[in-house]
Structure formats: structure tokens, C-alpha cells
Amino acid sequence: MESLALNARPLPAGFMECLATRFGTACQTGDAIRQQHGASESQYPTVLPDAVIFASSTQDVVDCVNLCREAKTAIVPYGAGTSLEGHTLPLEGGISLDLSRMDAVLSVNHADFDCTVQPGIRREALNAHLRDSGLFFPIDPGANATIGGMASTRASGTNAVRYGTMREAVLGLEVVTPQGKVIRTGKRAKKSAAGYDLTRLYIGSEGTLGVITGITLRLHPVPEAIMAATCAFETLAGAVETVVQAFHCGVPMARIELLDAMQVRAVNLRSKLGLAEVPTLFFEFHGTPSSVAEQVETVKALAAANGGGEFRWATLAEDRNRLWRARHEAYYAAVNLRPNAIGFTTDVCVPMSRLAECILATRAELDECSVPATIVGHVGDGNFHLIFSIDPNAPYEMAEVEAINHRMVARALAMDGTCTGEHGVGIGKQQCLIDELGEDAVDVMRTLKQALDPDNLFNPGKIFRV
Amino acid sequence: MESLALNARPLPAGFMECLATRFGTACQTGDAIRQQHGASESQYPTVLPDAVIFASSTQDVVDCVNLCREAKTAIVPYGAGTSLEGHTLPLEGGISLDLSRMDAVLSVNHADFDCTVQPGIRREALNAHLRDSGLFFPIDPGANATIGGMASTRASGTNAVRYGTMREAVLGLEVVTPQGKVIRTGKRAKKSAAGYDLTRLYIGSEGTLGVITGITLRLHPVPEAIMAATCAFETLAGAVETVVQAFHCGVPMARIELLDAMQVRAVNLRSKLGLAEVPTLFFEFHGTPSSVAEQVETVKALAAANGGGEFRWATLAEDRNRLWRARHEAYYAAVNLRPNAIGFTTDVCVPMSRLAECILATRAELDECSVPATIVGHVGDGNFHLIFSIDPNAPYEMAEVEAINHRMVARALAMDGTCTGEHGVGIGKQQCLIDELGEDAVDVMRTLKQALDPDNLFNPGKIFRV
Numbered sequence: 001m002e003s004l005a006l007n008a009r010p011l012p013a014g015f016m017e018c019l020a021t022r023f024g025t026a027c028q029t030g031d032a033i034r035q036q037h038g039a040s041e042s043q044y045p046t047v048l049p050d051a052v053i054f055a056s057s058t059q060d061v062v063d064c065v066n067l068c069r070e071a072k073t074a075i076v077p078y079g080a081g082t083s084l085e086g087h088t089l090p091l092e093g094g095i096s097l098d099l100s101r102m103d104a105v106l107s108v109n110h111a112d113f114d115c116t117v118q119p120g121i122r123r124e125a126l127n128a129h130l131r132d133s134g135l136f137f138p139i140d141p142g143a144n145a146t147i148g149g150m151a152s153t154r155a156s157g158t159n160a161v162r163y164g165t166m167r168e169a170v171l172g173l174e175v176v177t178p179q180g181k182v183i184r185t186g187k188r189a190k191k192s193a194a195g196y197d198l199t200r201l202y203i204g205s206e207g208t209l210g211v212i213t214g215i216t217l218r219l220h221p222v223p224e225a226i227m228a229a230t231c232a233f234e235t236l237a238g239a240v241e242t243v244v245q246a247f248h249c250g251v252p253m254a255r256i257e258l259l260d261a262m263q264v265r266a267v268n269l270r271s272k273l274g275l276a277e278v279p280t281l282f283f284e285f286h287g288t289p290s291s292v293a294e295q296v297e298t299v300k301a302l303a304a305a306n307g308g309g310e311f312r313w314a315t316l317a318e319d320r321n322r323l324w325r326a327r328h329e330a331y332y333a334a335v336n337l338r339p340n341a342i343g344f345t346t347d348v349c350v351p352m353s354r355l356a357e358c359i360l361a362t363r364a365e366l367d368e369c370s371v372p373a374t375i376v377g378h379v380g381d382g383n384f385h386l387i388f389s390i391d392p393n394a395p396y397e398m399a400e401v402e403a404i405n406h407r408m409v410a411r412a413l414a415m416d417g418t419c420t421g422e423h424g425v426g427i428g429k430q431q432c433l434i435d436e437l438g439e440d441a442v443d444v445m446r447t448l449k450q451a452l453d454p455d456n457l458f459n460p461g462k463i464f465r466v
Numbered sequence: 467m468e469s470l471a472l473n474a475r476p477l478p479a480g481f482m483e484c485l486a487t488r489f490g491t492a493c494q495t496g497d498a499i500r501q502q503h504g505a506s507e508s509q510y511p512t513v514l515p516d517a518v519i520f521a522s523s524t525q526d527v528v529d530c531v532n533l534c535r536e537a538k539t540a541i542v543p544y545g546a547g548t549s550l551e552g553h554t555l556p557l558e559g560g561i562s563l564d565l566s567r568m569d570a571v572l573s574v575n576h577a578d579f580d581c582t583v584q585p586g587i588r589r590e591a592l593n594a595h596l597r598d599s600g601l602f603f604p605i606d607p608g609a610n611a612t613i614g615g616m617a618s619t620r621a622s623g624t625n626a627v628r629y630g631t632m633r634e635a636v637l638g639l640e641v642v643t644p645q646g647k648v649i650r651t652g653k654r655a656k657k658s659a660a661g662y663d664l665t666r667l668y669i670g671s672e673g674t675l676g677v678i679t680g681i682t683l684r685l686h687p688v689p690e691a692i693m694a695a696t697c698a699f700e701t702l703a704g705a706v707e708t709v710v711q712a713f714h715c716g717v718p719m720a721r722i723e724l725l726d727a728m729q730v731r732a733v734n735l736r737s738k739l740g741l742a743e744v745p746t747l748f749f750e751f752h753g754t755p756s757s758v759a760e761q762v763e764t765v766k767a768l769a770a771a772n773g774g775g776e777f778r779w780a781t782l783a784e785d786r787n788r789l790w791r792a793r794h795e796a797y798y799a800a801v802n803l804r805p806n807a808i809g810f811t812t813d814v815c816v817p818m819s820r821l822a823e824c825i826l827a828t829r830a831e832l833d834e835c836s837v838p839a840t841i842v843g844h845v846g847d848g849n850f851h852l853i854f855s856i857d858p859n860a861p862y863e864m865a866e867v868e869a870i871n872h873r874m875v876a877r878a879l880a881m882d883g884t885c886t887g888e889h890g891v892g893i894g895k896q897q898c899l900i901d902e903l904g905e906d907a908v909d910v911m912r913t914l915k916q917a918l919d920p921d922n923l924f925n926p927g928k929i930f931r932v
Contacts, residue, residue, distance in 0.1 A: 451917030
């Protein structure tokens with residue numbers, strides 16, 4: 001792994017006192033808190049912030065931004081810390097701005113299928129809040145992430161094949177700009193052609209252009225009928241082919257997830273699902289009862305023709321929840337295939353026509369690899385991950401894994417795919433981004449960053465070098 | 467109407483000769499061509515470019531951009547000229563860059579449901595090209611616009627309620643930047659979290675940030691079953707209420723369009739549909755036969771409960787085409803309610819919960835207005851238009867219409883809606899944009915513009931004053 005190139009800026013005299021005066025106990029500098037905010041869920045070493053500020057309001061964010069700008073101190077927004085690409089690490093020190101206390105649901109507009117929330121609310125809490133409304137928020141990256149973090153990284157996950165990603169899910173944002181202005185990027189109309197699409201500019205900007213302090217989200221009616229099942233396949237190729245054919249048939253799947261044999265084994269170990277340890281698809285169908293029946297019929301026929309076994313239905317809501325909880329914990333299950341291991345995940349997404357070829361070529365590489373690894377993916381979108389369980393005491397393992405990831409990204413780009421379907425660029429994919437879009441396109445991004453954050457104070461060191 | 471504030475920059479000596487040398491007969495300065503490129507389909511007076519360049523390749527665009535940058539001469543991309551907000555008018559003179567000769571379909575990926583086209587192809591030509599592929603491109607703003615123009619204005623139209631707008635339809639763009647670099651903003655994966663969303667930044671930027679020279683579009687499989695119908699209503703309120711209830715029931719309508727009585731009269735006059743001249747909905751249902759049957763059943767029940775009559779089915783493909791052609795020509799039909807009239811259209815979009823109130827308040831205003839006007843709308847999205855037929859010899863009419871539009875935008879914004887659902891800001895909605903998002907948000911847009919186009923050469927005078 002490339003060095004993190006730490007470049008902590010010295011704090012100006014009196015700055016910490018200013019913060020303490022303004023924020024009182026919401027400004028914390030204790031070791032445990034700084035450790036927690038400087039750690040990562042994946043392969044990155046801990047990098048400590050100088051202080052953690054817990055914001056409780058947009059005004060808190062504005063004041064923190066203004067103090068940091070005057071002091072030329074870096075500021076890294078922090079939600080649930082579930083990023084897999086090191087997004088929350090304060091590479092130049094400074095402030096970790098924790099938004100988890102800003103977790104209110106500000107409004108739910110039942111008649112318009114939308115709601116407005118603060119950034120620190122987590123997706124499961126939002127859906128718990130919506131439980132009796134007949135509406136739900138579909139975007140589900142697995143981790144119980146904050147909505148602000150999900151917007152910042154353009155997250156997606158299991159439901160994206162039917163309901164889209166955070167790009168489609170957000171109607172408008174409230175953002176505190178690097179200049180300390182509070183702007184709103186959109187209203188609640190279903191569509192708009194009013195000026196530059198600032199909403200989409202901030203979605204996926206990974207905290208580098210300001211701090212998201214409010215999000216207006218599209219919601220969806222809970223479908224009349226929901227059915228979930230697993231289906232075991234003789235071969236990985238058969239499972240993938242089923243997905244591609246379901247796409248071609250236009251089946252409006254809500255979820256269609258692939259787990260290879262090793263991932264099923266990991267999930268069995270952690271979640272006691274008792275599945276056959278072979279390549280498996282997890283399905284969920286949403287719609288009216290007759291539409292779901294029609295979808296199931298089509299997909300069953302496709303699976304059977306591709307070496308799939310019987311569908312094993314999760315009929316009760318609690319069975320369904322257990323199934324998807326197990327899927328959500330796939331990352332931890334896979335990392336824990338070895339005790340005390342470090343996780344490392346990959347994240348390519350390719351056009352559907354190349355998916356089978358891409359997965360099979362990758363699986364062949366894994367068969368030669370000394371590090372245990374699983375394949376798991378939102379294959380209905382052409383997106384899949386490898387999850388490696390790396391021995392921290394065997395440095396050659398990290399090098400081996402990075403080489404595989406490098407080849408995997410090159411393969412995906414050669415197939416007209418992307419180096420990151422949903423995890424973002426963060427620290428580790430900056431060269432991949434250049435390989436994907438070219439230096440001139442990344443230069444346009446740098447120009448935007450330079451214009452909006454001229455002192456490079458917002459999450460410096462992420463996405464690209466300025 | 468505010469003055470167009472013409473501010474033609476003087477051309478440097480020898481510039482026209484440079485253009486002529488580089489482009490030969492693809493550089494035109496004749497009156498007729500300049501008139502055609504300086505005219506507008508709506509209320510704006512003609513503004514002549516100094517020359518029209520017909521680009522045949524991305525290299526032509528690069529060379530034109532480089533020559534204009536060196537000469538500090540404005541450049542306005544031109545497609546089909548169907549904008550209703552004066553987008554193609556060269557307010558500071560300079561070059562009208564006509565992209566209509568770049569009209570090739572570069573590739574169709576049947577297995578991925580996508581294609582890549584040049585910007586000058588029109589949407590009807592693209593669908594004609596796709597006719598035997600089993601795929602179609604759904605975005606349909608009515609006018610037979612170019613795909614490049616549609617991307618530039620974030621167009622949508624009748625199918626957006628089901629298939630989304632140009633924001634969702636574009637996978638990636640090729641853009642020539644103001645610096646003359648050719649960038650590609652995305653590859654062909656269905657989703658990506660790779661860096662800032664440059665694709666969405668250019669979509670809706672109205673030619674102010676560069677020139678779009680290639681577009682990769684999502685396509686959709688032609689549905690197994692398509693059914694179209696009209697339904698006449700006793701009242702405007704009943705028609706709108708039917709739409710709102712269909713939204714609440716989650717019916718995946720492909721099209722649901724409202725025409726008020728006056729618009730039906732205009733359409734009858736132009737297209738001989740022979741419809742009852744009362745408020746009417748035009749529907750289209752897409753899906754499997756059983757899903758379409760289910761949708762029709764639901765919507766029929768809703769219509770009947772709201773004073774709707776029998777559904778009048780357009781059963782044959784040619785009947786359906788005739789119906790939608792008539793709908794597409796609604797603008798011209800309405801403007802031509804008076805001979806030699808000037809058209810003026812409005813374009814608000816509001817949350818569904820406020821749609822009925824917004825339309826009825828607007829209709830009440832029209833009842834007091836001396837200028838003939840119709841209501842027509844993509845009501846499934848909360849988007850509707852007024853089309854005024856203005857006597858050019860009665861100046862008070864324009865003032866009356868502008869006052870109505872002003873109040874209508876204020877009403878939509880108070881309802882948390884937008885001043886433009888799909889036509890864009892162009893010349894006439896710049897104050898509306900500030901009213902909608904605030905001066906600070908528009909300042910962020912200005913900062914982006916200044917960073918990417920520091921000499922303000924690309925479609926100057928549109929969206930905002932720099």
C-alpha cells in the first residue's frame with residue numbers, strides 16, 4: 001500500500017482554546033475518541049485528528065467551518081465511520097466533525113413520498129421511523145451507515161438494481177460551503193431544470209467540497225407483496241448467467257445478490273444460515289401479488305436452465321430479515337474467516353454483457369491466491385466485491401491482494417466499467433480514477449475543488465491530489 | 467420582458483478569415499443562416515451570430531473552441547433550435563456552433579441496453595435507428611430535439627414519470643472543455659462512485675461549461691404490451707385528482723398527460739382528433755400483458771370515481787402515434803389559436819400534494835386573462851405548462867402574461883416546487899432561479915462557471931449573470 005503521506009498542518013496558537021470556548025464538551029480531544037474517529041474499517045492504519053467536534057445543528061457546522069477556515073485547519077466530516085475506502089481518516093490532521101448527533105427526521109411528506117433528515121441519522125433508524133407510514137427508504141449498502149455519509153460517497157447496495165443509488169434518491173441537500181454559507185441545492189419537486197445540478201455535484205464528493213447538513217430523500221411505498229429466496233447453483237457461471245438473463249428479460253428485481261461458495265461458508269459460520277456451500281443467489285421480489293408471481297415464474301425458469309436448484313423461500317418477515325442481515329454482515333463474516341485478520345475489499349462494476357467474463361476471470365485469480373477471499377455482489381447492477389481476510393503479520397499478503405485489485409480494476413476498465421461501483425475513491429483509488437477517466441477529466445475535478453475550497457481544507461487527500 | 471442586454475464583443479481582426487480557412491464552407495455568414503440560428507421558437511427577438519460553424523467531428527469542435535478562446539469570442543452550441551427559453555440566442559454575438567451534422571449513432575450495445583451517439587442526432591432519428599433492436603430511447607420532450615440539446619437542458623417530457631429525465635438517461639458524456647480538452651465523464655457501468663459527477667454537472671448546464679460532443683445513453687426494452695387511451699373529465703379538478711391518486715397507488719404509468727379544455731380544442735383544430743373539448747388525460751401503459759391489465763383496471767376505477775368518462779383506446783400503433791403526435795404538437799396548436807401569434811410557455815413543477823391546488827389557482831387566473839392560454843402538462847411528475855398565444859401588436863399582452871408567469875413561479879416556489887421542470891433557465895428565469903435556490907447557491911454556480919470558463923465565452927448570458 002502506498003504511504004498515507006501524512007502532512008498534518010500545525011494548529012495556530014489559541015485555536016484549540018477557541019474551539020473549546022465555542023463547543024464546550026462537544027469538543028473532545030481525549031485519546032479514545034480520537035482513536036475511534038481516526039480508525040478505519042478496512043486496511044488503512046489509524047490517523048488521529050487533533051480534535052473531534054460533535055455538531056448538534058447546522059449553526060454548529062457553520063461555526064466549526066468558519067473557525068477552521070480562519071485557522072487554515074483541515075476538517076473531515078464523520079458519520080458512522082463505515083467507509084471501506086478510508087474516507088474519514090484526517091490525513092492532514094485537524095478536526096473530525098462528527099455529525100452523528102444531527103440525527104433528526106425533520107419532516108415526512110406522506111403524500112409526496114419524501115422526507116427531510118439530518119445527515120447523522122442511520123438508514124436503519126430512518127426506516128424504523130417510517131415503519132408505520134407505509135413508506136420506506138430503499139438504499140441499503142449493507143452497513144448501517146448515516147444518510148449523510150451515504151450521500152457523500154454516492155452509496156447504493158442491494159436494492160439499487162430496482163430503486164437506484166443515492167444519486168437518484170436525493171431530491172435536494174442543505175450544504176455548508178467552505179465559505180461558511182448555508183445553501184439549499186433543490187426543492188421538493190420530482191424534477192427540475194433549474195441551473196447547475198449542485199445536488200449531484202455534492203453527492204459523491206466525499207466531503208471534499210463542504211459539509212452536508214440536510215438531505216431531502218425520495219421514499220417508496222412498501223410493496224404490497226415481498227418475496228425473498230435463495231437458490232444454490234452448480235457453478236458460479238450458472239448463477240451469473242441467471243442474473244444477466246433476468247436483466248435481459250426486464251424482470252424488475254428488487255434485489256439479486258451473488259455469493260460465491262466461500263462467501264456462503266463465511267455467512268454460514270457467522271449467521272448459521274445452513275446453506276449449501278456452493279455459489280448462491282439471494283433474491284427479493286417486490287410488487288403486486290400478481291406481478292411478483294410473474295417475476296418469480298420467469299426467474300425460476302432462468303435459474304433452472306442454468307443449473308440452479310429449488311428456491312428456498314424466506315416466507316416470514318423475520319426469516320427475510322435474518323437472510324438480509326446475514327447478507328449485510330457478509331463483509332465481517334468474510335474478514336473473520338481468519339482470526340484478527342484485516343479486511344480489504346474491491347469494488348468494480350462492469351456492463352452486464354461483461355459480468356460473467358469479469359467474475360470468472362477474477363475467480364480464477366483467487367484460486368491461485370494465498371489469501372482467503374470471497375466474491376459477493378450486487379450483480380443486478382454489474383457490481384461485485386472481493387473481500388480478503390489478510391494476516392496483518394504477513395506483509396506479502398497485502399502486496400498480493402493489491403496486485404489482484406490492480407489487475408481487477410484494469411480488467412474492469414478494459415470492459416468499459418468503473419473502478420468503484422459504490423465505495424468511492426477515498427485514499428486508495430486515486431490512480432484508478434485517473435486510469436478510468438483520464439488526467440484531463442480529473443483536472444476538471446481539481447479545478448472545481450480549487451474553486452470551491454481554495455485552501456484545500458475539506459477532507460484533503462481524498463479522490464485526487466490537488 | 468427585460469431587455470436582452472446585447473453586448474456583442476468586437477471580433478479581432480483576421481478572426482473571420484481564420485475561421486474560413488479552417489472550416490471552408492462549413493463556416494457560413496449569410497443572412498439566412500444567421501437569421502435561422504439567431505431566431506427562437508418563443509417570445510425572444512432574433513439575435514444574430516457573427517457566423518455559423520457546422521461541426522462534423524469532435525476535432526472540428528476542438529478547433530472552433532480553440533480559435534474562439536484565442537479570439538475571446540463567444541460560442542453558443544446549436545442543435546435543433548427547439549429551446550423555449552432562448553438558449554441558442556448568441557447574446558454576445560460570436561459563433562453559433564451547429565452540431566446537427568454530428569448525428570451518427572456510434573454504437574448500440576444490445577446486451578447492455580445502451581448506445582453512444584453524437585450530439586446532433588434527433589430523438590426520433592435515434593428511435594428510428596433502434597426500431598429493429600427491441601430497444602428504445604424513452605425521453606420525449608415533445609419537440610424532435612437533438613440528444614445534445616436535451617442533455618444540455620436536462621430535458622424530460624411525457625415518459626419521465628416512468629423512465630426519468632436526461633439526468634437518469636445519460637451514462638456518460640464526451641465534452642470539449644473551454645480549454646479545448648476532450649474529456650469523457652463516465653464509462654458504461656450502470657453505476658459508479660468514481661469522483662465528482664461531471665456527467666450530471668454538464669447535464670443542464672445549458673452550454674455554459676463546454677460543448678457536449680458524445681452521449682452514452684441508457685435504452686429500455688420495448689415493452690411487451692403498450693396500451694394508450696384518452697379519458698374526458700367533467701372537471702379539471704377530477705382529472706388532476708386521478709393523476710395524484712394513481713401516483714399514490716404506485717401505478718407505474720409510462721405517460722399520464724393533462725390537457726385542459728382549451729388545449730383539447732387547440733389539438734382538435736390542428737390534429738383533427740375529434741375529442742370532446744373538456745379536461746382530458748392522455749394515458750400510456752407499458753409492461754407485460756397482465757401488468758398492463760392490472761394498471762388499466764386501477765386507473766379506470768380512479769378515473770370513474772373522479773368524474774372521468776369511458777376510456778377511448780388508441781388500439782393500433784398508428785392510432786397511438788397519431789395521439790402522441792397530436793400531444794407533441796400541443797405547443798404549436800396552442801400558439802396558433804390566433805394567427806401570427808407569438809408563443810410564450812411557462813414550466814413550473816410542484817410536489818404532487820400541491821399539484822391540484824397549483825393548477826386550479828392558475829386556471830382561475832387564466833379565466834381573468836385577456837390572452838388565450840392552455841394548460842398542458844406532464845402531471846405525473848407534478849410538471850405543467852401554460853401556453854399563451856400572444857398578439858405581437860398588443861404590447862400589454864406580453865406584460866399581462868409575464869405577470870401571470872411571475873405569480874405562477876412564486877406560487878410554485880411557495881409550494882416547495884421549481885420554476886422550471888424541464889425547459890431550463892435560459893434568458894428569462896434568472897431571477898426565478900435566485901428566488902428558488904437563493905443568491906448563495908447561485909454564487910456557487912457562478913464560482914463553478916468562473917473556474918471552468920474564466921473568459922465567459924460559452925453561451926454567455928444564460929442561467930445567471932456572471
